[in-house]
Amino acid sequence: MRKVAIFDIDGTIFRSSLLIEVTEALIQDGFFPAKAEKMYHDAYKNWLDRKGSYDAYIRGVVDAFDAYIAGVDREHFLRIARKVVKFHQNRVYRYTRDLVHELRAKKYYIIAISNSPKELVDEFCRTLGFDRSYGRIYKVDGRGKLKNEIMHLDLARDKAKLLKRIVEEHGLSLKGSVGVGDSEADIPFLKLVDKPVCFNPNSILYAHAKRAGWRVVAERKDVIYHLQ
Numbered sequence: 148m149r150k151v152a153i154f155d156i157d158g159t160i161f162r163s164s165l166l167i168e169v170t171e172a173l174i175q176d177g178f179f180p181a182k183a184e185k186m187y188h189d190a191y192k193n194w195l196d197r198k199g200s201y202d203a204y205i206r207g208v209v210d211a212f213d214a215y216i217a218g219v220d221r222e223h224f225l226r227i228a229r230k231v232v233k234f235h236q237n238r239v240y241r242y243t244r245d246l247v248h249e250l251r252a253k254k255y256y257i258i259a260i261s262n263s264p265k266e267l268v269d270e271f272c273r274t275l276g277f278d279r280s281y282g283r284i285y286k287v288d289g290r291g292k293l294k295n296e297i298m299h300l301d302l303a304r305d306k307a308k309l310l311k312r313i314v315e316e317h318g319l320s321l322k323g324s325v326g327v328g329d330s331e332a333d334i335p336f337l338k339l340v341d342k343p344v345c346f347n348p349n350s351i352l353y354a355h356a357k358r359a360g361w362r363v364v365a366e367r368k369d370v371i372y373h374l375q
Contacts, residue, residue: 148183148244148318149318149319150325151310151314151324151325152247152325152327152340153257153260153310153325153326154243154257154260154327154328155260155306155333156260156261156271157261157262158330159243160243160247160275161235161239161317162238162240163235163238164205164263165261165264165271166205166206169227169228169264170212173227176227178219178227179348186211187204189209190203190207214295217294218293219292219293220291222291232268232271235271236274241371242371243327243346246325247275247276249278255325256317257278258277258278258282258309258310258313259272260280260309261282262284262363263282265284265314267282268281279313285297306336307339310326310339323341326342327343328352329348330351346366347364
């Protein structure tokens with residue numbers, strides 16, 4: 148049976164967040180009002196100054212995106228998504244990029260999962276060698292406009308459930324499986340794989356990894372650290 152590998156994307160392969168970059172682009176191109184940036188400006192500044200958390204910053208961006216995505220033409224959104232990905236395509240971590248290539252050569256079935264919109268995730272993963280990619284799927288109205296409603300089967304929000312479904316549907320094996328994540332949201336699927344990797348983990352995931360004996364890897368500048 149073919150082995151499976153599952154990767155988070157934002158902060159794990161991509162050295163930023165696809166949702167942050169597309170939200171900024173939507174503001175710059177006038178699809179979102181300038182005031183959308185105010186919804187996460189303070190949280191962003193606090194994070195830069197190490198007075199606040201990255202999670203608070205991301206929550207602010209999610210709130211801004213969800214507040215203004217309704218009514219944006221999906222074709223316009225796809226155009227913005229392609230522009231964002233083209234600009235950021237190579238801004239990836241070396242460790243995870245090379246691990247994807249290594250597992251691809253070993254014939255793993257490789258899955259990418261993100262809570263960013265699926266259009267962005269698909270575009271970003273197109274040239275990286277993934278077999279499937281998953282993200283948040285927003286509904287579209289009869290005029291082709293995006294709605295602030297996520298599809299009922301939004302499995303990107305339950306990564307462990309998604310992994311189980313893919314393994315079952317494609318006849319894959321969890322024996323020898325690999326999983327890579329960077330936050331506590333990834334713990335459920337990391338528990339399922341044989342070889343969990345906590346890459347640049349936040350404090351919650353790092354503490355869990357220490358208790359569970361999982362591998363921890365950090366990449367800073369041009370150095371990759373394998374922590375015990």
